[in-house]
Amino acid sequence: MQLIDCPWCGPREELEFHYGGQAHVSYPPDPQALTDEQWGHFVFFRDNPKGPFPERWVHGAGCRRWFNAVRDTRTHEFLAVYPIGAARPGVPGGDA
Amino acid sequence: MTAETRPLRPAHPLESWEPAFAALTREVAAQGGDLVLEPAPQARATDLRLDPAGPARPAVAAALGAGLPTHPNTWTATDDGEIVWLGPDEWLVTSRYARPDAAEPALRPLVAGHGGAAVDVTGQRVALRLRGRLARELLALGCALDLHPSAFPGGHCAQTLLGQAGVLLLALGDGDDYLIHVRSSFAGYLAEWLLDAATEFRGAAPAAGT
Known part of the structure; x- marks a missing residue:
């Protein structure tokens, strides 16, 4: 494992x-101003890259x-781990 | 129908398992092994949340008689219990002698003004003590952590999985003495799991009735 x-x-x-799910998806600063389509994009649309992908994880049993x-x-390999709120680190071989 | 009056006394949730635990110790000893499994006394437990860099910390440390452990996965001893690291801003404070209604009110005023919280969680967990030469070997059958004293010496703790149950594991000694806190509803399962996992240390005769 x-x-x-x-x-x-x-x-x-x-x-x-x-x-x-995907990390760095920030809540819109002014949700009322969004069109339905923009709101739909915020709620439902996420990147689905083939390669390095920044994600949120929780250590539930710890x-x-x-x-x-x-x-x-592609490989399910973890390339970097960093705190919530920090910028995405550059990853060797990644496209960041 | 006559009412029978019996004196009330505190009972450990795993009390009914004690004969099975004792039988395990006996049978393992007969094989030349050393393994003791017993219910640990129920301690008063308080979940403490507070900003580790905030101003409330010295007062809390003074009230508890020991500093809050800062290093992840360690615990420090107090006069009658432990302070266990649960997270960067969360600790479990146990006390064996505190009055049932005293632990939480003693801590709450110290942290409440600083965005912290103290909540009594005594009923949340049940404690089991596992010690002896085979203790580490038994835990290794269901726990993925490296429990060798060089990696998990006395004073360390871990929240992890043992069997299928989430546990809070405290190393009391170097590799042969552990305190296992488990959620109350998982206590029966874990007791059963430990007895089952220890079968191989009992020798050839199959364990009866467990």
């Missing part, structure tokens, strides 16, 4: 974590903290 490097607890089994990770969607 793959180990995921929790920023607090260190490497733990993948089983202890849950996936939280410290229960959320963090961001860059995962390669």
